[in-house]
Amino acid sequence: MSSPPWTIFVVQHSHIDLGFTDRQEVITRFHRQFIDQALTLTLSERNAARPAETRFKFTCEGFWAVEQFLAGCGEEKRRRFVKSAQNGAIELTAFYLHLTELLDLGHLRDTLAPAKEFARANDVPLTAAMSCDINGLSWGMADALAENGVRFLSSNINQHHGGYPNGGPLNAFHWEGPAGGRVLVWNGLPYHKANLFGLMGGCNPVGAAGVPGAANMAADDRYVAVTDIGFAERLLPPVLAGLEANGYPYRFLPLMGSGLYTDNSPPTDDYCDLIESWNARHGGEIKIVTATLVEFFAHLEIAAGELPVFRGDWPDWWSDGVASAPVDTLLFRNAQRVKRLAERLDPERRVMTLETSAQIGRKLTLAAEHTFGYSDTSNPKLLSHQVFRRKSKLAVDADEAACSALDDVLRMRGEGEFTSHRPYTYLVINAAGEPCHGLAALAIDSWETRIFEKPFSVVDASGHVYPHQIVPDSRGWQIYLSIALAADEERALTLLPGRANGCSEPHAAPRDFYENAFLRACWSGDAGLTSLVDRESGVELLDVSKGRALGAPVYQLFPGGSRWDAGGFNMAPRRIPRSVIHEGVCRSCAVTADGPVFTTVTAEYSVAGTQSYQTEFRFAHALRRIDVTVRAKKTAEYDPEGLYVAFPFAVSGGVWSLDKPGGWVRPGVDQIPGTCCDYYLVQDGAACVGDPVGLAWTTLDAPLVHIGDTRLWQFQTSLAPEGALYSWLTNNKWECNFPIDCGGNFEFRYAIEAGAHLAQVSSAAARLRANANSFTVIRTGAQTKL
Structure with missing residues (x-):
């Protein structure tokens, strides 16, 4: 009995790297052009005359590229784009960009909003997401996708310096989020495989196809011009035979391809003619069709049968990139914290408007995109520096926007102007939403320290005197005190020279313990x-x-x-x-x-x-x-x-739980099998809970x-x-x-x-998050009455 024929689904897209192949502003212009080109190819008379199975189709890998196109396309092109997206010739997908794990859950959810809102407003289907290059996604993304009606996730991992989940590629599973949301995942081959198999046309590398367990041609450094199906005839059948021999359970295979074998690639319709030629000669044994992700997943749902369910995090091997730019990462994390603080301090959104929050969120998203720099980092040429500095600027822009927004909020909350006769009055604010006991730092400038070289006191409106401690800073002093505040409480403090100071001068007594x-x-x-x-x-x-x-x-x-x-x-x-x-x-x-x-x-x-x-x-x-x-x-x-x-x-008996977007993850336990255990990217920190104490x-x-x-x-x-x-x-x-x-x-x-009060994950989690945020201190503009 002969085996049923193979079906190869070729999904064309352009992989988005903000940088890597050129300056970021050039990449932006390219992707605007690519969607314009794809729309032209979609609407051409030649395409209309093709059979449905070989017709040009284009999957928009990230909505960021769609935004660039829509920003300057004009009303008529916009109408044509919407119509093509409605009928499936151009496929809209849910992700905005391919991201590192830096974004917290709230911001991750926000990245799905642009595609969702456009799809809803224009009656465009949006049921698939496409993840390329990156090696994982934060656990909460499974819930976020499901909540937005996204049922399918195509994962096309570049396993360079990383790896696949579930023992390798070419399998499917349901991914369940911490809240129970599910998406159907195809754990596929890296993108560009359709190029490597000679199915896209254009200039193509010769050599290994990079399919595990399959027969591969020997790798070399040559490129050839693919103008017919001869290249595919030499490579594709042996690869499929190798998959069969190694127990691959399906008779279908999705392959991702681009117009050229490069990131940030223009589209092509050359593949339509190549596929038509292939099917005319080999379609009885191996049928190739052009497809969108949704068309492939419709086939997968029918053909795959019962699939495993994996409930857990999907740690990204490529998260290691954030340590290659430690200052950028520091600025990003500060911007994310500051944005959240400004929102808490202005719950009525009088200054921190929804639009301001959204603008900062967009800057954070661009800064969290997975590309850190140029493709050749050992070369000190101008282009390499340009790409890296522009990447750093994204973190700078996000931090500047968040800090400026907080400045406006603090002014609303009572921060005084910088005048030549500022009073020494302060407001300490607990924005945590729960009682908090911690340190607050009151700042004075270098020219003001002379006034306070003699004894002074820190007092509140009731006359209570706070013991304090001076720490010299680059531009003056930080005056520290310990204070307990109720949830959302604010307390006015004043520095009073010449009164009982409540302070013994700090000294460094020699000893080898603290208690x-x-x-x-x-x-x-x-x-x-x-x-x-x-x-x-x-x-x-x-x-x-x-x-x-x-x-x-x-x-x-x-x-x-x-x-x-x-x-x-x-x-x-x-x-x-x-x-x-x-x-x-x-x-x-x-x-x-x-x-x-x-x-x-x-x-x-x-x-x-x-x-x-x-x-x-x-x-x-x-x-x-x-x-x-x-x-x-x-x-x-x-x-x-x-x-x-x-x-x-x-x-003692301690088990680590990591603060990941969407839930607490026990490393090596609460994660998809086969994913990264070398390292993890956390949000606010980690909790180690044991008996009788936690940390x-x-x-x-x-x-x-x-x-x-x-x-x-x-x-x-x-x-x-x-x-x-x-x-x-x-x-x-x-x-x-x-x-x-x-x-x-x-x-x-x-x-x-x-302590023993942290012997539960929930209590330890609450404390580590609280410890990520200190009291907010502002210098006010009016003397506090005592």
Whole structure:
């Protein structure tokens, strides 16, 4: 009995990289042109005369490209585009761009709104999404897609420096979100496979097709002009035979293609003629059709039978890119926090209007797009610098817009003008929506510090005097005090010179421990901070048996390592270079400030890859929270490397849960099988919950973490959610897209809180998120009456 014929679905699209192949503004113009070209090809008389199965069709990979087209197309072209989208000749998909995991859930949901609103307003179907290049999506996206009526997700992973879920490509599953929403996923081959099989025409590379388990031609560096089906005849049948021999269960295969074998590619209708020629000769055994995603998924739903359901996160291997640009990432995360703060401080939207929020959200989305730079990062030519600097500008623009919006909101909330006679009056605001006890910092400028060199007090309207502590800053002083505020409470404070100051001058008494009602920390000058005990339970929270103290640096270098060989492009075997681990050597660890509000302990380290490295611990006397600040002067290194901060926690029975968009994820447990376990990108932090205590770890600036140990280039897909945590600061492990070095002067901020009150994930989660936000302090314009 003969086997049924194969059906090959060829889906044409243009992969969107904002950068990588050219300057971002050039890419923008290109994609506007591409959709215009696709519309022309769709509406041509030649296309109308073709049979439906070989007719030109075009899938818009991201709605961002559609926006660029619509912004300048004119009313008649807009009408034609809408009509073509309504009848399926041009396919609208749900995603805006291909994103990193930097966006929080609210902003992720917002990225679906442009396509959804356009589809609703113009009666255009919108049931599919297309993910290309990136190796994963935040768990909450499954719910967001389902909530917006999107039933299908085509995943076309570029496994270079990454990998596929579920053991490899060419399978289907249902992906379930934390709230129960489901989408049907085709876990497909990378895009451009239709080009590699010779089905799109144009200039085409010769060599391996990159299909696992299939027969492949030997790879070489030649390109050939494909003008007929001869190339496809040599390559496609052996590949399909190889799939059959290796147990591929289906007689259909979707292949993505573009007009040219390049990212940011124009469309072509050459494939229509090639497919027609193929079917005339081989259609009885292997039938090829032009298709949209929805047409393919309609076939998949009928032919695939019962499919597994995977409920969990889909960690993206490509999230490592955010550590290649640590300053951009810092600015992005600040912008996202500041935007949320401005919205909380202005719930009636008097200043922070919905349109202002949307504008900032769009800037955040562009900054979170997955392309970091140019395709050849080792080349110092002008174009490479242009692409990287424009990428950085997107984060700068988002931060500027968010901070400007907050400035306007704070002015509405009572911030005074900068005048030559500003009163020393302040307003401390708790915008958290729940009671909070923490530190507030009142700022004075350098020329004002002379006034307060003599005793002064910090008082509120009731006359209560707050103990305070002075910290010199670049442009003056920060005056810290401990204060408790109810939910949404604001409290007016005044600096009064010449009154009882409530402050003992900070000093640095030599000692090797710190203790308050909640914790005890011990350190030594040559080992760093090596013990942290929860006093209520007596539980030790650190395990320094590896010689890594709390906040110590770990530096990994791959001397002479080939980034390309480690990447495994196009299913090539990976060759991981040898790495050398450099442990930080503690040169000193001592009290550097000791006052009525907090004690500061500073550890100085020497470690390869840096000119200097310092970890500062701030222990507030009235709080459980420890603030940790790492400052590193990173030297430029052009071999692959990684710099980490060790947090050697050892919570008894502790299991890590990570703050991911949409839900809390136990690494190695709550994720799709076969996905990245080397590292994770978190939002506000991670919680380690055990018995009898739990721990909340908050990160403000550096979102990438390794669990258990450093795992750069291990390509692990299984993990126990326990052990130490490592904050990944810098990364230059790619030969393209990432900066070739990560030199710079950096600061990274964290907060740690532990205790029996955090022995549940929900309570630990609440605290780590609260610790990501401090009190808002403004200097007001009128003297507070006492």
